Amino acid sequence: xxxxxxxxLNSGEKGRVVKVVGDPLLRRRLVAMGVVRGAxxxxxxxxxxxDPMELLLKGYYLSLRRNEAENVFVEVDGxxx
Amino acid sequence: MMVKVALIGNPxxxxxxxxxxxTRGREHVGNWPGTTxxxxxGRGKHKSVTMEIVDLPGLYELTASxxxxxxxxDYIVKENPDVVVNVVDxxxxxxxxxxxxxxxxxxxxxxxxxxxWDVAESRGYGIDVKTLSELLGVPCIPxxxxxxxxxxxxxxxxxxxxxxxxxxxxxxxxxxxxEMFIGKIxxxxxxxxxxxxxxxxxxxxKALEGDERALKTIEELAGPETLSExxxxxxxxxxxxxxxxxxxxxxxxxxxxxxILERAVRKREVKLxxxxxxxxxxxxxxxxxxxxxAIMWTVFYFVFEVSEPFMKLLNEGFIMLGKLAGETKTPxxxxxxxxxxxxxxxxxxxxxxxxxxxxxLAILEQSGYLPRAAFLMxxxxxxxxxxxRSFIPMLLGxxxxxxxxxxxxxxxxxxxxxxxxxxxxxxxxxxxLPVYVLxxxxxxxxxxxxxxFSMYMLGIILAILVSLLARKLVPGLKGKPAPLLLELPPYxxxxxxxxxxFAWRRALVFxxxxxxxxxxxxxxxxxxxxxxxxxxPGSGDSYAxxxxxxxxxxxxxxxxxxxxVTALVFGFWAKEVVIEALGILYGVEGEEEIRSxxxxxxxxxxxxxxxxFVLIYVPCIxxxxxxxxxxxxxxxxxxxxxxxxxxxxxVALIIARLGSLL
Numbered sequence: 001x002x003x004x005x006x007x008x009l010n011s012g013e014k015g016r017v018v019k020v021v022g023d024p025l026l027r028r029r030l031v032a033m034g035v036v037r038g039a040x041x042x043x044x045x046x047x048x049x050x051d052p053m054e055l056l057l058k059g060y061y062l063s064l065r066r067n068e069a070e071n072v073f074v075e076v077d078g079x080x081x
Numbered sequence: 082m083m084v085k086v087a088l089i090g091n092p093x094x095x096x097x098x099x100x101x102x103x104t105r106g107r108e109h110v111g112n113w114p115g116t117t118x119x120x121x122x123g124r125g126k127h128k129s130v131t132m133e134i135v136d137l138p139g140l141y142e143l144t145a146s147x148x149x150x151x152x153x154x155d156y157i158v159k160e161n162p163d164v165v166v167n168v169v170d171x172x173x174x175x176x177x178x179x180x181x182x183x184x185x186x187x188x189x190x191x192x193x194x195x196x197x198w199d200v201a202e203s204r205g206y207g208i209d210v211k212t213l214s215e216l217l218g219v220p221c222i223p224x225x226x227x228x229x230x231x232x233x234x235x236x237x238x239x240x241x242x243x244x245x246x247x248x249x250x251x252x253x254x255x256x257x258x259x260e261m262f263i264g265k266i267x268x269x270x271x272x273x274x275x276x277x278x279x280x281x282x283x284x285x286x287k288a289l290e291g292d293e294r295a296l297k298t299i300e301e302l303a304g305p306e307t308l309s310e311x312x313x314x315x316x317x318x319x320x321x322x323x324x325x326x327x328x329x330x331x332x333x334x335x336x337x338x339x340x341i342l343e344r345a346v347r348k349r350e351v352k353l354x355x356x357x358x359x360x361x362x363x364x365x366x367x368x369x370x371x372x373x374x375a376i377m378w379t380v381f382y383f384v385f386e387v388s389e390p391f392m393k394l395l396n397e398g399f400i401m402l403g404k405l406a407g408e409t410k411t412p413x414x415x416x417x418x419x420x421x422x423x424x425x426x427x428x429x430x431x432x433x434x435x436x437x438x439x440x441x442l443a444i445l446e447q448s449g450y451l452p453r454a455a456f457l458m459x460x461x462x463x464x465x466x467x468x469x470r471s472f473i474p475m476l477l478g479x480x481x482x483x484x485x486x487x488x489x490x491x492x493x494x495x496x497x498x499x500x501x502x503x504x505x506x507x508x509x510x511x512x513x514l515p516v517y518v519l520x521x522x523x524x525x526x527x528x529x530x531x532x533x534f535s536m537y538m539l540g541i542i543l544a545i546l547v548s549l550l551a552r553k554l555v556p557g558l559k560g561k562p563a564p565l566l567l568e569l570p571p572y573x574x575x576x577x578x579x580x581x582x583f584a585w586r587r588a589l590v591f592x593x594x595x596x597x598x599x600x601x602x603x604x605x606x607x608x609x610x611x612x613x614x615x616x617x618p619g620s621g622d623s624y625a626x627x628x629x630x631x632x633x634x635x636x637x638x639x640x641x642x643x644x645x646v647t648a649l650v651f652g653f654w655a656k657e658v659v660i661e662a663l664g665i666l667y668g669v670e671g672e673e674e675i676r677s678x679x680x681x682x683x684x685x686x687x688x689x690x691x692x693x694f695v696l697i698y699v700p701c702i703x704x705x706x707x708x709x710x711x712x713x714x715x716x717x718x719x720x721x722x723x724x725x726x727x728x729x730x731x732v733a734l735i736i737a738r739l740g741s742l743l
Contacts, residue, residue, distance in 0.1 A: 020328065024325070024327075025146060025564075026564050027325075027328060028142075028144065028146075028327055028328070028331070029141075029142075029564055029566050030566070031327075031328050031331035031332065032141050032142040032144075032179060032331055033141060033176065033566055033568075034175065034176045034179070034335060036328075036331060036332045036335045037332055038332075039335070044360075045360075045364060045366075047364070047369070047456055047457055047459065047460060048364075048365070048366050048367070048369045048370050048457060049370075049457075049460040049461065050460065051459070051460045051463075052456060052459050052460070052469075052565055052567075054364070054456065054569060058173075058175040058176050059172075059173055059174075059175055059176075059204075060173045060176055060568065060570075061356075061568065061569040061570075062566065062567070062568055062569070063452075063456050063459075063565060063566075063567040063568075063569055064565060064566060065459065065463065065564070065565045068564055068565060068566070
């Protein structure tokens with residue numbers, strides 16, 4: 001298991017949220033939207049211009065900017081990159 | 082008997098259609114007091130019970146950090162509605178139930194409408210309604226709003242709920258460690274009778290979460306000692322819980338939801354749903370942006386081109402009406418024809434682009450494409466200090482600034498919305514184009530196209546600079562754009578009646594609010610152009626001409642003579658009037674002649690500075706009225722006028738000075 005910021009995941013990669021850090025307001029919004037410890041997140045795609053990214057979590061699609069996704073740390077299966 | 086029913090839910094859950102079903106179109110649209118957040122109130126009747134239904138804003142949570150959320154929670158706590166109908170997207174039940182839990186915490190008399198039941202089924206969700214109702218402790222009703230499925234049952238349940246009022250649902254347990262702290266704070270709150278009008282457990286939870294409004298309420302009602310007692314418990318909880326209580330509580334809520342769903346919902350794997358297929362195309366790396374631009378072109382065409390003949394017709398109609406007064410030789414006849422009729426024609430013509438705009442926006446919003454447009458454009462807009470949702474309003478600005486400013490309603494964050502409103506007038510609207518064409522054609526016949534294009538570019542560059550600067554300097558706008566956290570809801574087919582009723586109501590609201598300001602402005606300008614009575618209207622001898630003459634010295638560094646300045650005064654009314662005014666001032670008629678007069682009397686450099694000034698200074702009185710309406714403040718409208726005049730002057734001066742050095 002490797003821990004890294006959600007912003008570093010590629011499209012199609014899956015991770016499990018381990019912690020959410022950063023600005024309190026952003027963090028509160030994130031947890032209310034279901035980005036909580038233990039939640040499974042799949043990166044669906046990035047926008048054509050490279051940012052923001054689209055995620056699938058808790059059965060719905062959520063989009064976050066890179067600088068927001070940097071505050072979400074996820075555990076990813078598999079090899080060290 | 083009259084009962085108060087509040088409707089609440091996440092965005093994109095079909096709450097509006099439920100509202101329409103419950104009220105059957107009898108509704109009133111306005112704003113929540115002191116805000117631009119829309120308030121819809123309607124009436125419905127069921128089994129001799131009259132229901133007053135209030136549609137609360139779409140939201141995900143109930144914090145104190147957003148106006149919409151404060152409105153909703155204040156309404157529930159203070160107005161104490163008899164029933165709160167929580168509209169839940171059954172196909173997205175896990176995240177939707179988060180708000181449900183917050184409402185139960187608030188001890189509201191909740192009924193859950195499990196809307197989009199059909200979508201949930203197609204997505205493989207098997208929801209056991211009875212078990213879910215038992216676990217939540219509140220009635221749950223499956224509904225499919227567009228097909229009116231479950232609406233009668235929902236009404237029955239509303240009536241039943243008003244008769245036997247429940248206080249909240251089953252209390253959610255946050256776990257022993259958290260409950261201990263909630264209990265401690267609750268004891269302190271219960272001790273003080275001054276806090277008794279708030280649900281004690283809810284206030285305790287909010288205090289534990291560090292909610293500013295809750296802490297302030299406690300301080301104001303129970304005094305600073307009680308507050309500091311509570312704050313020390315909050316501080317203690319932080320170390321015991323190993324994290325911020327608000328994050329821990331949110332996690333626990335999702336744990337509760339998981340446990341409920343494990344018992345009440347079976348999920349069957351479904352391969353690909355339509356939304357996934359559509360997004361493969363609409364959000365495609367290569368196709369996404371071209372498709373977006375094509376859609377925007379269509380919207381643009383629809384809003385501006387399709388409405389143009391209607392606008393012309395209406396305007397001409399009012400001119401005909403004005404002629405009923407006969408020859409406009411008396412002040413009264415002129416007031417009728419040139420003041421009232423042409424003023425009404427001017428004001429009312431805006432209704433067409435506005436109706437078409439709202440139809441387009443409603444289709445984009447209800448279909449689910451609007452958030453996708455924000456997703457596609459966010460990167461560009463974020464770099465200029467705004468957010469993805471600002472793109473469409475700004476683009477519409479190239480057509481007409483008035484509907485563009487109305488369209489900023491799609492921007493959820495208040496500061497982002499204000500910043501967007503301030504830069505929209507720099508988007509060169511269609512009314513400014515004839516001015517550029519005329520002057521560039523007269524003074525730069527060889528490169529007229531390039532000159533006109535550069536005016537558009539100048540507007541865009543200035544918009545970027547102003548936006549970046551405003552987010553650094555202007556109080557009320559300072560700071561980074563709001564976090565994106567944008568939900569991409571499933572695509573849906575918009576319902577025709579919802580689209581049309583939305584557009585029609587919004588257009589009427591525009592007329593009510595902006596119409597009066599506009600009409601008054603039109604009459605003032607009429608007076609300035611036609612008085613003192615007997616002068617050639619709009620000429621140098623009229624009051625407007627007098628103003629132009631008086632102001633001229635201020636503009637001499639820019640090279641503008643008094644005719645050019647007087648035409649600018651009329652440009653306040655509408656930019657295309659600048660040409661007409663120049664014609665009158667020079668005493669010539671027809672574009673060809675105005676062109677040759679300008680070529681003879683204005684230097685190319687002055688012409689360039691003049692075009693820049695026309696681009697930048699206040700677009701028109703209708704825009705100012707729209708800004709006033711959408712910001713609810715004369716202060717912002719005045720700020721807009723002031724900054725635009727200053728910027729226009731500065732840019733024109735730079736052009737005049739730089740040019741004279743060459």
